[in-house]
Amino acid sequence: xxxxxxxxxxxxxxxxxxxxxxxxxxxxxxxxxxxxxxxxxxxxxxxxxxxxxxxxxxxxxxxxxxxxxxxxxxxxxxxxxxxxxxxxxxxxxxxxxxxxxxxxxxxxxxxxxxxxxxxxxxxxxxxxxxxxxxxxxxxxxxxxxxxxxxxxxxxxxxxxxxxxxxxxxxxxxxxxxxxxxxxxxxxxxxxxxxxxxxxxxxxxxxxxxxxxxxxxxx
Numbered sequence: 001x002x003x004x005x006x007x008x009x010x011x012x013x014x015x016x017x018x019x020x021x022x023x024x025x026x027x028x029x030x031x032x033x034x035x036x037x038x039x040x041x042x043x044x045x046x047x048x049x050x051x052x053x054x055x056x057x058x059x060x061x062x063x064x065x066x067x068x069x070x071x072x073x074x075x076x077x078x079x080x081x082x083x084x085x086x087x088x089x090x091x092x093x094x095x096x097x098x099x100x101x102x103x104x105x106x107x108x109x110x111x112x113x114x115x116x117x118x119x120x121x122x123x124x125x126x127x128x129x130x131x132x133x134x135x136x137x138x139x140x141x142x143x144x145x146x147x148x149x150x151x152x153x154x155x156x157x158x159x160x161x162x163x164x165x166x167x168x169x170x171x172x173x174x175x176x177x178x179x180x181x182x183x184x185x186x187x188x189x190x191x192x193x194x195x196x197x198x199x200x201x202x203x204x205x206x207x208x209x210x211x212x213x214x215x216x217x218x
Contacts, residue, residue, distance in 0.1 A: 009032075017067070032051070032059065035054070052205060062087045062092060064201070065092060075098075078145070101125060102144070104133050156185075168218040174212070192218055194218065195197060198213040
C-alpha cells in the first residue's frame with residue numbers, strides 16, 4: 001500500500017491547495033506505516049480504520065494548518081495540546097522541519113509511539129512532554145507563537161486551558177467542524193478573545209466539513 005499511500009497524501013494535499021515536497025511525503029508515509037502497525041496492539045486511533053480514511057481524517061486534516069504557519073513571519077514555536085498519536089503537531093513537524101513543535105500528551109503508550117516516530121524519522125525539531133498541560137502552562141507563558149489542539153473539541157475549554165501561557169501575539173488555531181462552535185467566543189470568562197480569521201472547507205476524500213479559526217487574546 002506504500003505507493004497508494006504516497007499518491008493519496010500527495011493528491012489529498014493538492015486538493016487542499018497544499019503542494020507537498022517528495023521528502024515530506026516520504027516522512028509522512030513512514031509515519032503512516034508505523035501508525036497502522038502500532039494501532040494493531042495500541043489504541044492510537046479507532047481500530048480497523050482503513051488507510052485512506054486515516055490519511056484523510058488524520059494526516060490531511062492536520063496538514064490544513066500548514067498555510068497558517070507558512071504565512072507567519074519569523075521563527076515558529078508550536079504547541080499541540082493533547083496530541084494523541086501526533087495530530088496535528090507531529091504531522092506539521094514532518095512537513096516543516098524549521099518549526100519547533102512541542103507535543104503534550106499524558107498517556108504513556110501514545111508518548112512511546114510519538115518518541116518512536118521522532119527517533120525513526122530523526123526529527124530534531126520535536127519535543128514530547130509526557131504530561132498534562134496544566135502543570136506547565138504558567139511557566140510556559142510567551143514560549144509559543146502558535147497553539148493548537150484536535151483533542152479539545154470545545155473552544156471554550158481549550159482557550160481556558162491555554163490562557164495562562166498565551167500573550168497578545170500568540171495565535172491560537174482552533175480546529176473545528178462547523179462555525180456554530182464559535183458562538184459566544186468573544187464573551188468567554190477566560191477572555192477577552194478576538195477572532196482574527198476563519199477558513200471553511202471539506203476534507204478531500206471524505207467530504208467531512210472543517211473550519212479553522214485563528215484567535216488572539218485581548
